[in-house]
Amino acid sequence: MSARSLFDPLVAAYDAARPSYPRRLFVDLEWLAGRKLAGADIIEVGAGTGIATRQLLARGARVIPVDHSPGMLGRLCERTPGLGAVRADGEALPFADAVADLVCYAQAWHWVQVPVAAAEAARVLRPGGALAVWWNDVDGADLGWWERQQQRLEAMSPGYRRDHRLRPWADELRWTGLFAEVVTVSGRWSRTLVLEAYELWLRSKSYVQATGDRLEDFLAAERRSLLKAFPDGMITEPFHTVLVVARMDPLGEGVVIAPPVATLRDP
Template identity: 40%
Template sequence: MTPTPASAPGSPNRARSFDAAARLYAAHRPGYPAELLDTVEELAGRPLRGSRVADIGAGTGIATALLHARGADVLAVEPGDGMAAEFRRAHPDIPIVRGDGDRLPLGDAACDFLTYAQAWHWTDPDRSVPEARRVLRPRGALALWWNDLDTAVPWIAEQDARLGAFFGRAGAPDPHPVRGLPAELAFTTRRVPWARRIPLEAHLANHASHSAFLVLGEAGTREFMDAERGRLSRLFPDGTVEERYVVTVSVAVV
């Protein structure tokens, strides 16, 4: 299968595809280990507790909720109607405004941290970097991270190869780390490994929540998932999959 322009990574169609699947996204996307925010604080040289944080491209609030629980004064920024609606349903106590990283709806020197949880690759750095500089206070931190299945694990590497073959590598689900880091900012990057055990159907639903499948449509998604269910049922006969992840986190103090 060769990706069309509408299905290419970073395309507007892929960015908008999450709105129609916000409940699926919220239910099945993985969270993050506590060590992630420890790493963000270490690299930023300041605590999140009490800091003014804007979580950009907040989606359904997976990262925003963790920042809130850490004690940050956090505001979510989200462009999509469906994602924002799901965010408000799940997190009525956390404020959210509409906008994106290229046009931040925030004042000058308004924040101590800007965080992008799996969202920086949807921005245009020619716009999002000046916006980050404008909104961050002196010595504020820009923190970007991506949560990816660990292809050092053989079965995950084999699945990743099947995804690449199915879509054509350029159209496969959300390739990133550490893609697109602006060279004009001095980022420090760390990798944080973690794991979770989930039902096989939840593992497949997580994949189905990625933009490549959302723009592919129901028939194509079912084709891949049915084949994958058969393979993984033999590998995990008890129906429980151990997913191993690596969070790649990059922080620049500006």
């Protein structure tokens, strides 16, 4: 299946079971981007069914959602009537230069080639604008049921590795030389789901679907393992949310590569 249509069969599970993002993330985003979300022009790439889109709209931002999956965008438009969405690739954005205050990727930056998508983001950003990328990651270290789930996935889902999203995201953006400043913040939280909802959450993951004709075996093993850890069928899962914000030079005069070595003082 091509990357473009990978998410199409996941739409219903995705929309029902994926977590939204903690309120704190949007407070940190305003702080690091140096501006309020209210009134900001935002291009949100990999918008999917619109989970982050609706959170940005609720804070008064003007958002143009972009995605290359027709299924995901279709659901976004049903859930958010009247919002214009654009079917396009984050690596070739169909927008003029310097039109956005923020370019955002919620749970989607790992799907693009960083040097190409970062250059596209920098092109459409206004001076002083920012690229913001973030993820909700499960923080399961030291949890027996999580360890068993990861071992099962590494055995049953071709190419899956639990550390697939452990990359130096901020450094990769610094290395492009496109941004004046790159900052990372993170926070922890958790949510509790009944077993049936937790199973839907598993089904919404592309690497779980990649187990193919072993999917039902995988889910049956998960049910047994989860009920051992959570006999009342209420699954509590810890999350780690990471936000990386890369700011453009406010004067539009090029990139500050290093801080000045000396400060000039008035005589």
